[in-house]
Amino acid sequence: MAIVDEAAFLAWVAERYPTEVETVVITRARPAWQSSFLTGVASRGEPACDDQGETVPGLEWRPGGDFGGISLRVDATTKALIGTHADEIVAGLRPLELPSEVSL
Numbered sequence: 001m002a003i004v005d006e007a008a009f010l011a012w013v014a015e016r017y018p019t020e021v022e023t024v025v026i027t028r029a030r031p032a033w034q035s036s037f038l039t040g041v042a043s044r045g046e047p048a049c050d051d052q053g054e055t056v057p058g059l060e061w062r063p064g065g066d067f068g069g070i071s072l073r074v075d076a077t078t079k080a081l082i083g084t085h086a087d088e089i090v091a092g093l094r095p096l097e098l099p100s101e102v103s104l
Contacts (some may be wrong), residue, residue: 037050045061048061
């Protein structure tokens with residue numbers, strides 16, 4: 001199930017289940033400022049310090065940055081095979097695991 005209209009769903013929940021609605025307040029650095037500031041800190045390397053040379057707590061220098069994910073591009077045959085496996089998993093005909101080998 002996917003929520004496609006957050007406001008409509010929230011209004012419905014608030015009316016029928018008012019105790020299940022919460023308001024969350026987030027305290028954080030403004031994203032645009034943080035991005036700019038961290039770029040400057042990164043340009044100075046280790047140790048993490050501001051433009052006045054003061055060490056900034058809570059930061060760690062990671063050369064190359066953090067791992068952000070991986071993307072694979074597969075051909076149509078492999079895509080169809082993966083789709084078939086997914087359909088079989090959903091139908092309960094196959095355990096939730098990837099095949100040990102794929103023949104193309």
